[in-house]
Amino acid sequence: MPGPDGTGLPGRLVVEDWDALTFRVNRVAYRSEEIFQAERDRIWARTWLYLGHETEVATPNDFKTRTLGGRPLIFCRDTGGTVRAFLNSCPHRGTILCREREGSSKLFQCFYHAWTFRNNGDVAAIPGKDAYEAAGEGFLDSMRLRTVPRLEIHEGFVFVAFDPGVPPLLDYLGDAADYMTMISEQHAAGMEVLPGTQLYGVRGNWKLGVENAMDGYHFAPTHNTFVGYLRETGFAVTDDDQYAYNLGNGHGLLVLTGHGGRISMLWEPRFGEDEKARTGAHRAEMDRRLGPERARYVADESHILFVFPNLLLFDLEGLSIRQLEPVSAGHTDVRAWQLAPRGEDADTRALRMKTMVSFVGPGGLATPDDIEAYEAVQRGIEATAADARAGTDFSDMSRGMIDEVKGVQGRSIDEGAMRGFWRRWVDVLGADGGLEVTGPRPESFLEGRNVR
């Protein structure tokens, strides 16, 4: 079904109807390899992407290898202490240069012809270099490791872009930036990524992972085991007074207060009496350090922040960083890390780890349910593939559109944050006719949430 713009993309990917108050997404968006390739070219190659946290390469010579948007990278701190990102491809003939997942090294040596590079990108040694002598010094210079064109860091979160023309990172993050600052303000000593990565593959499109995270509607029915467990411990689970925000540029935010406490900031019964005393002391310190109003935003609300296109911050009981790496239209690799206060006392740390693995960990009470949900979507939408009946091969995300008309803040149990994501997606993809809007669109969407 070639699209009207000659790109090979189908038209009408997202259909917004303000008369009928419906918002529909063409399911081809989750299935099509052509769309997957267009995403690679127009999203992953052209916007800021989350690479990692600078505390993952805390000391000089630390390195990690990681694939982003299909491109293998080396993420390292060089001997002089600068955080860097290189394309993990030997400048000689293209071999993967660093074949380890992580480690510490001043040098990277290619196994193919043994060219060796310093961790600042300089060529350190070329076997039989005399054969290139006539080419002069410029030759060595041209063979330096290829850096990723842009790298910027906000509050320890390291972002890269393969397009040198992207705007400054802070402009791109917009209102999402402050929610990352709030994370760094949780503890006076700052935060660090704990060793170890949770890695898993999901048989589903990456956008289903975004939808799932921005979808408070599924919490009670999908995670009913967890909800039951919280209720048994004496926590009053509720979906009331929880909101969803479009932060612009496709970034989204859920603000949650009724789904659980927060280790060291907001006590709930399952954390135990010892933690209650520690929380009280830390919370008082936060009030002094940040002022009561800011401390309330930082400590008393849980946040799920999505930074378009590949970063999810689950700032809930503890803090889990999740990175999405699409592998094909129907397959996504997910990587997750725990971000925790530096120098935290052993009891709080143990409680934090136990609580995190019991909910958002890959074997916890939430994540397997969520993965089953989005794999089940990927399987289920095969049923309507190529069904030409009007509207049949579309998914519905209309929930809460009425609030956009009324100018009322969208709730976390509605689908407004997803709509914001999809509008941005279709815009970045640049497919002519990809977005069809009928009826009078409300003049101002409720976007952003200024808590500064």
Ligand code: FES
């Ligand atoms: S390809 Fe790396 S040294 Fe030849």
Ligand SMILES: [Fe+2]
């Ligand atoms: Fe979930």
